Amino acid sequence: MTKKELEAKQSSNITPEVIESERAILAKTWDNGRGIYAWLCNSHHKSVGIRYIVTAFIFFILSGILAVGMRTQLMRPENRVLGPDLYNQFFTTHGSSMMFLFAVPVMLGMATYLVPLMIGTRESSFPRANLYGYYVYLFSGILLFTALLLNIGPDAGWFAYVPLSGPEYGIGKRVDVWSQMVSLTEISALTTAVVTIVTIFKQRAPGMSLSRMPLYVWSMLVTSFMILFAMPAVMLSSTLLSMDRLSKVSTHFFNHAEGGDPILWQHLFWFFGHPEVYIIFLPATGFVSSIIATFARRKVFGYTPLVMSAIATAFIGFGVWVHHMFATPLPQLGQSIFTASSLLIVIPNGVQIFCWVTTLWLGKWNFKAPLAWVMGFFGIFVMGGLTGVMLASVPLDTQLHDTFFVVAHFHYVLIGGAVFPLFGAIYYWFPKMTGRMLNNTAGVVNAALMFIGFNLVFFPMHILGLDGMPRRVYTYVAETGWGNLNFLATMGAYVMALAALVFVGNVIFSLLRGRVAGDNPWGADTLEWSLTSPPQSYNFQYIPEVEGANALWDMTEDHAVVTGLHIYSRELLHTTIHDASPEKRHQTHDGSIFPLLTALVTAGGFISFMFTPWSIPVGMFLASLTMFGWFWSNSTEHRPPYSSPKDNPLYDDSGMAREVAI
Amino acid sequence: MSEAVAEKQTALDVTGLPTTMLDSHSALWWGNALLLAIETAMFGILIAIYFSVLMQTEPFPPPRTERLPILYESYPNLTLPVIGLILLLVSLLPAIMLDRAARRRQAGMIKVLLPVTLLLNLVVIVIRYYEFDSLLFKWEDNAYGSITWMILGMHMFHLIVLACEDIFLLIWTYAKGVDDKHALDITVLGVYWYWVVGLWLLLFSVVYLVPRFTL
Numbered sequence: 060m061t062k063k064e065l066e067a068k069q070s071s072n073i074t075p076e077v078i079e080s081e082r083a084i085l086a087k088t089w090d091n092g093r094g095i096y097a098w099l100c101n102s103h104h105k106s107v108g109i110r111y112i113v114t115a116f117i118f119f120i121l122s123g124i125l126a127v128g129m130r131t132q133l134m135r136p137e138n139r140v141l142g143p144d145l146y147n148q149f150f151t152t153h154g155s156s157m158m159f160l161f162a163v164p165v166m167l168g169m170a171t172y173l174v175p176l177m178i179g180t181r182e183s184s185f186p187r188a189n190l191y192g193y194y195v196y197l198f199s200g201i202l203l204f205t206a207l208l209l210n211i212g213p214d215a216g217w218f219a220y221v222p223l224s225g226p227e228y229g230i231g232k233r234v235d236v237w238s239q240m241v242s243l244t245e246i247s248a249l250t251t252a253v254v255t256i257v258t259i260f261k262q263r264a265p266g267m268s269l270s271r272m273p274l275y276v277w278s279m280l281v282t283s284f285m286i287l288f289a290m291p292a293v294m295l296s297s298t299l300l301s302m303d304r305l306s307k308v309s310t311h312f313f314n315h316a317e318g319g320d321p322i323l324w325q326h327l328f329w330f331f332g333h334p335e336v337y338i339i340f341l342p343a344t345g346f347v348s349s350i351i352a353t354f355a356r357r358k359v360f361g362y363t364p365l366v367m368s369a370i371a372t373a374f375i376g377f378g379v380w381v382h383h384m385f386a387t388p389l390p391q392l393g394q395s396i397f398t399a400s401s402l403l404i405v406i407p408n409g410v411q412i413f414c415w416v417t418t419l420w421l422g423k424w425n426f427k428a429p430l431a432w433v434m435g436f437f438g439i440f441v442m443g444g445l446t447g448v449m450l451a452s453v454p455l456d457t458q459l460h461d462t463f464f465v466v467a468h469f470h471y472v473l474i475g476g477a478v479f480p481l482f483g484a485i486y487y488w489f490p491k492m493t494g495r496m497l498n499n500t501a502g503v504v505n506a507a508l509m510f511i512g513f514n515l516v517f518f519p520m521h522i523l524g525l526d527g528m529p530r531r532v533y534t535y536v537a538e539t540g541w542g543n544l545n546f547l548a549t550m551g552a553y554v555m556a557l558a559a560l561v562f563v564g565n566v567i568f569s570l571l572r573g574r575v576a577g578d579n580p581w582g583a584d585t586l587e588w589s590l591t592s593p594p595q596s597y598n599f600q601y602i603p604e605v606e607g608a609n610a611l612w613d614m615t616e617d618h619a620v621v622t623g624l625h626i627y628s629r630e631l632l633h634t635t636i637h638d639a640s641p642e643k644r645h646q647t648h649d650g651s652i653f654p655l656l657t658a659l660v661t662a663g664g665f666i667s668f669m670f671t672p673w674s675i676p677v678g679m680f681l682a683s684l685t686m687f688g689w690f691w692s693n694s695t696e697h698r699p700p701y702s703s704p705k706d707n708p709l710y711d712d713s714g715m716a717r718e719v720a721i
Numbered sequence: 722m723s724e725a726v727a728e729k730q731t732a733l734d735v736t737g738l739p740t741t742m743l744d745s746h747s748a749l750w751w752g753n754a755l756l757l758a759i760e761t762a763m764f765g766i767l768i769a770i771y772f773s774v775l776m777q778t779e780p781f782p783p784p785r786t787e788r789l790p791i792l793y794e795s796y797p798n799l800t801l802p803v804i805g806l807i808l809l810l811v812s813l814l815p816a817i818m819l820d821r822a823a824r825r826r827q828a829g830m831i832k833v834l835l836p837v838t839l840l841l842n843l844v845v846i847v848i849r850y851y852e853f854d855s856l857l858f859k860w861e862d863n864a865y866g867s868i869t870w871m872i873l874g875m876h877m878f879h880l881i882v883l884a885c886e887d888i889f890l891l892i893w894t895y896a897k898g899v900d901d902k903h904a905l906d907i908t909v910l911g912v913y914w915y916w917v918v919g920l921w922l923l924l925f926s927v928v929y930l931v932p933r934f935t936l
Contacts, residue, residue, distance in 0.1 A: 184752070185752060257755070262748075292766050311861070317864050318777050320774075620731075622733065623736035641735050683885050
């Protein structure tokens with residue numbers, strides 16, 4: 060590299076000629092290459108984000124097909140479409156995949172794509188770690204569905220209670236597939252959560268203080284913190300379960316005969332499992348806030364209460380897990396405390412709903428497909444919340460435990476609370492991601508079909524549950540009288556499948572023939588809409604200074620833009636955590652093969668732990684090699700700063716940066 | 722953004738900003754801190770499991786009947802663990818000195834201290850390997866054995882990760898010298914080090930002292 064190149068930086072002389080010439084250089088610096096190898100190495104956040112989303116939707120469709128299979132089996136009494144064993148594998152894989160391979164990863168994928176664009180930066184904080192997280196997730200999904208194809212899919216339910224899943228009753232390798240899949244997805248979730256938090260903390264555009272952060276970014280910040288403290292519980296417990304199960308290790312964590320405790324499993328699992336619901340739901344609240352602000356054409360009512368509600372939900376969410384365990388012998392005081400906290404969490408969620416409804420009330424509607432999905436969200440999620448309040452009561456819960464009432468409740472919460480906003484978000488951001496609009500009419504039809512289908516499937520389940528139909532039975536006899544409602548539910552499942560087909564058709568058609576979207580087709584307020592659709596590889600040529608909570612709506616014509624970042628290396632602007640005032644320039648990395656290699660070693664190590672404990676030392680050794688290569692390449696690719704140290708008061712005589720007191 | 726608008730804009734020139742800053746000003750420090758938050762949560766759950774086993778086991782620790790001689794007062798031996806604890810605490814001294822040397826970019830000092838800290842770390846790992854025998858149980862004997870092995874093992878894993886980081890920085894420093902980026906890396910290594918030692922004070926109390934003080 061020549062000295063001239065080292066000196067090169069974005070000029071503060073912003074004339075059209077300078078903009079054009081620097082744009083070309085930036086595009087070359089941020090180019091991610093062509094070909095399969097470059098694609099495997101590509102760690103840019105937009106590429107990783109889209110791969111996350113597409114992969115998650117593939118698992119969504121696969122798990123949906125399993126659900127249709129289950130509904131077909133239950134369509135009439137004593138049906139013989141699936142046998143009992145296959146039915147067990149279907150519902151376990153459906154639940155595990157929807158939770159671990161779809162709901163959490165798709166939210167993290169959306170965040171990986173959207174957060175850097177929304178806060179005004181060119182890349183996520185640790186792009187290579189982000190890519191590593193994606194690959195680990197991909198391999199865990201392949202593991203689960205390969206096992207199902209080989210007829211050794213897990214069959215002990217998505218929460219794999221011991222002793223059914225323990226060494227005594229969980230024969231073969233089925234539960235091991237489940238536990239290793241869980242461990243791998245959680246590695247991926249934890250990695251992406253750390254990347255998201257650091258991106259939000261350090262890389263916001265100048266002026267975007269915490270009180271001006273878009274509500275979606277707030278929701279992802281809170282979600283990521285929840286992931287940090289919830290996911291270790293399930294990773295640890297699934298690891299302990301696999302150690303209990305591996306005959307060469309044979310620990311006794313969950314073995315009552317040797318001082319262990321089967322109830323401990325339930326505590327550990329639900330200490331993760333309940334916060335998981337909010338980990339899925341909170342990003343969706345961010346979608347709802349974004350969509351409502353745009354389509355009600357006004358700023359969201361109650362910014363501060365919405366942020367506080369998200370934080371309160373996160374805190375209370377860690378104190379409600381025992382309400383899943385009311386059917387176990389618990390001290391009565393414990394039951395009362397967890398009933399109280401489960402009722403308490405309704406308050407922040409209610410505040411959120413009221414803020415959104417008020418925003419819609421005060422706004423001028425622009426009724427488009429994303430808003431249609433949000434309307435569906437209101438109806439379904441509120442109803443799921445109400446049955447949630449019912450289930451928080453111990454006497455009712457012990458009556459309804461393990462019946463279809465519970466199945467109805469959590470599908471209302473999860474599909475209403477997360478899937479509807481997610482589809483709204485896809486309709487909303489698809490133009491930004493691809494440059495083309497999804498068909499609006501098809502989108503409204505899609506939402507309506509999904510709403511009708513959903514209620515046809517799950518509303519009858521409330522009644523079936525009250526009638527005493529248990530979960531996880533592969534069939535029932537005609538004398539129970541459950542046949543008609545089950546038939547109705549199955550018809551609803553087919554309507555939902557049709558809705559999914561409309562969605563897939565709309566995506567394919569719009570990718571090829573959709574109306575070309577401009578930069579900001581909806582007139583939205585967040586920074587990503589100031590970019591071209593899809594955004595350039597470097598996102599922002601000039602990072603704008605943010606002047607209000609609704610960045611684009613509050614932006615004045617002569618707002619300041621950041622200049623002086625390196626154009627020959629991938630440089631980011633770091634800002635202070637609270638006020639987002641510029642602090643330093645930070646050089647980030649481009650793609651590398653080492654994340655893929657490290658992910659292969661990680662997945663290989665975890666998967667072979669199903670068979671031998673030696674996979675731990677061997678895996679650690681191999682991982683240390685790949686990570687050595689990773690960090691070494693990070694270090695050698697680091698370019699020296701361009702500004703001559705002698706002219707810069709921030710560098711001392713030896714050319715080292717001085718410590719700066721802020 | 723269109724050029725017409727761009728011409729009106731004022732520039733916020735960031736040329737003068739530094740490229741490396743320490744502690745909470747750097748992304749790496751935050752990445753490490755959040756990783757440690759995850760690990761702390763994990764160890765918190767391990768401690769919770771330990772006390773769950775304690776409540777299930779009467780007397781605690783359980784008598785060792787799996788092997789001869791049968792032991793009724795099966796408290797863990799303290800000799801080797803105490804030596805390991807003292808060495809870990811002693812390792813804080815060179816670790817702090819290394820941290821300070823990195824902040825002052827004293828390349829010579831860093832090149833001396835990296836091997837010293839690594840050596841102490843490796844000695845502690847070897848002691849930890851033999852320390853498992855002090856527990857008097859195997860992981861497969863009972864739940865008490867399982868959880869104590871797990872706690873010691875997970876902490877040992879972090880000692881090994883620490884050694885790997887130390888080795889990487891040692892090789893880099895000797896091959897390429899000390900630069901800003903790696904001075905930051907060394908201070909972050911310091912944070913990891915303090916965390917590993919501080920955590921061990923807690924885990925040591927749980928695994929070795931709690932059995933002697935339970936009624």
